[in-house]
Amino acid sequence: QKEVEQNSGPLSVPEGAIASLNCTYSDRGSQSFFWYRQYSGKSPELIMSIYSNGDKEDGRFTAQLNKASQYVSLLIRDSQPSDSATYLCAVNTNAGKSTFGDGTTLTVKP
Amino acid sequence: EPEVTQTPSHQVTQMGQEVILRCVPISNHLYFYWYRQILGQKVEFLVSFYNNEISEKSEIFDDQFSVERPDGSNFTLKIRSTKLEDSAMYFCASNPSGGQYYGYTFGSGTRLTVV
Numbered sequence A: 001q002k003e004v005e006q007n008s009g010p011l012s013v014p015e016g017a018i019a020s021l022n023c024t025y026s027d028r029g030s031q032s033f034f035w036y037r038q039y040s041g042k043s044p045e046l047i048m049s050i051y052s053n054g055d056k057e058d059g060r061f062t063a064q065l066n067k068a069s070q071y072v073s074l075l076i077r078d079s080q081p082s083d084s085a086t087y088l089c090a091v092n093t094n095a096g097k098s099t100f101g102d103g104t105t106l107t108v109k110p
Numbered sequence B: 001e002p003e004v005t006q007t008p009s010h011q012v013t014q015m016g017q018e019v020i021l022r023c024v025p026i027s028n029h030l031y032f033y034w035y036r037q038i039l040g041q042k043v044e045f046l047v048s049f050y051n052n053e054i055s056e057k058s059e060i061f062d063d064q065f066s067v068e069r070p071d072g073s074n075f076t077l078k079i080r081s082t083k084l085e086d087s088a089m090y091f092c093a094s095n096p097s098g099g100q101y102y103g104y105t106f107g108s109g110t111r112l113t114v115v
Helices: none
Strands: A004-008 A011-014 A019-023 A032-039 A043-048 A056-058 A061-066 A071-076 A084-094 A099-101 A104-107 B005-007 B010-013 B020-026 B031-037 B042-051 B054-057 B065-068 B075-079 B088-095 B109-113
Touching: A004 A084, A011 A019, A019 A032, A019 A084, A019 A104, A032 A061, A032 B054, A043 A056, A043 A071, A071 A084, A099 B005, A099 B042, A104 B010, B005 B088, B010 B020, B020 B031, B020 B109, B042 B075, B075 B088
Parallel strands: A011 A104, B010 B109
Antiparallel strands: A004 A019, A019 A071, A032 A043, A032 A084, A056 A061, A061 A071, A084 A099, A084 A104, B005 B020, B020 B075, B031 B042, B031 B088, B042 B054, B065 B075, B088 B109
């Protein structure tokens, strides 16, 4: 079982729609969870972090965490073509070290 | 906005040669990391570094690899006797305190090509 598993993708949504990206993790001791956006050929960019069960909203992005189900998700509202990228889920289990998922590639079609 | 700076952006080397990848972390950050990403694959942890010593390393980070902070700003990754399978993007990252609750600021990466 992979430590951090994401939708295999690719995911395609029309402009203005909600994109939903999902991630599960195997270590119940995980405490902090991150979403990074990675454009092709670029480095990952931190867009959201979440530590407590429930929802956390930042602009068009909402992260959701359910520790009992070992599940974290990212919703992107009013998707724009500029949101087209690979989204990486990362989980911290030890101090500072992140384990990344394979990523889900999102395409937003105009 | 503070940045993590990596040089060179692209390095081509012959198999068996040594390469040094350089990073300048954000000045008030205390924890530094190297990750790599083989083309089309996931971002993989190599090593974390704090207070001038390695705090954790992965099984990938064997004797072929070493890290150093030669002065107050630079953080380097040395790869000895490079192999074809070392070809990847190498990312340096830093965060303020290394605790679980901080995400990373990544540098723009060094694309290493071993021929």
